[in-house]
């Protein structure tokens with residue numbers, strides 16, 4: 593992507609930082625859209641520009657868009673920013689924009705952000721941006737700070753017993769963050785992705801029990817998995833939610849855990865050579881990264 597001028601929105605985020613590294617490694621001219629409060633991404637080699645602004649502020653978006661050819665959006669579509677971002681792209685005559693959504697919009701559950709995310713996708717799809725693409729990853733994990741698998745790895749490191757609500761047979765297909773970042777860059781570069789959306793996922797689906805066993809194997813630990821009946825756990829959590837203003841666990845989370853979350857990524861493979869790693873490999877990388885940070 594020689595000297596393509598890209599605005600990266602969400603560059604300070606978990607996924608955005610990996611996208612930034614990949615763009616810089618490819619020689620792109622990157623401007624990061626950051627809030628004044630954002631922690632600036634640390635990149636060992638190469639440079640990027642910064643445009644300060646806020647997704648609530650269309651003028652700051654338009655000012656940032658003046659300097660670029662296209663956009664990679666790695667922030668959330670769950671906070672209602674899509675109409676403003678799309679409008680800013682249209683008014684700035686942006687030719688190409690790749691947006692990160694989530695497979696969570698396909699949930700059968702009544703998740704709070706489902707409506708706003710679905711509306712965001714519709715807004716992008718009906719936009720006048722000549723080449724828009726939507727990438728919907730499954731759960732993203734794979735480096736320290738992933739907010740998903742790191743917690744489970746740390747728990748299994750300490751505990752020989754894992755208690756799970758439900759059977760643990762529901763399928764998951766988590767995405768390694770580097771695969772998601774590569775997908776965003778490849779989707780941006782490929783002419784095949786014009787006005788299309790893609791589900792992306794890890795190499796193979798696994799049950800939650802297999803997720804736990806894979807982590808245990810990679811940690812060289814033996815774990816015993818005990819499952820509790822789903823309904824009483826759900827009812828207890830509902831009660832617990834009523835007692836606390838900011839509950840640590842929500843009843844909906846246990847239902848989501850028991851919902852199948854396996855998604856086919858063959859369209860992404862066909863159109864931009866999406867080729868994710870196995871969960872086993874992803875966990876190996878995550879454990880190494882946790883260790884590296886422990887040792888400074």
Ligand SMILES: NC(=O)c1ccc[n+]([C@@H]2O[C@H](COP(=O)([O-])OP(=O)(O)OC[C@H]3O[C@@H](n4cnc5c(N)ncnc54)[C@H](OP(=O)(O)O)[C@@H]3O)[C@@H](O)[C@H]2O)c1
Pocket residue numbers: 601602603604605606607608625626627629630631645646647648666667668669670692693694695728729730731732733740
């Ligand atoms: N994490 C997952 O498991 C997962 C699963 C599926 C899909 N996704 C999707 O993947 C994308 C990346 O997720 P992530 O977990 O890597 O994100 P993240 O770490 O939460 O990062 C969010 C980014 O958005 C920026 N941002 C938020 N509000 C902003 C505002 N008002 N103005 C400007 N910037 C703002 C943040 O900037 P600050 O640094 O200033 O806060 C940060 O750079 C999102 O679209 C998410 O919905 C995530």
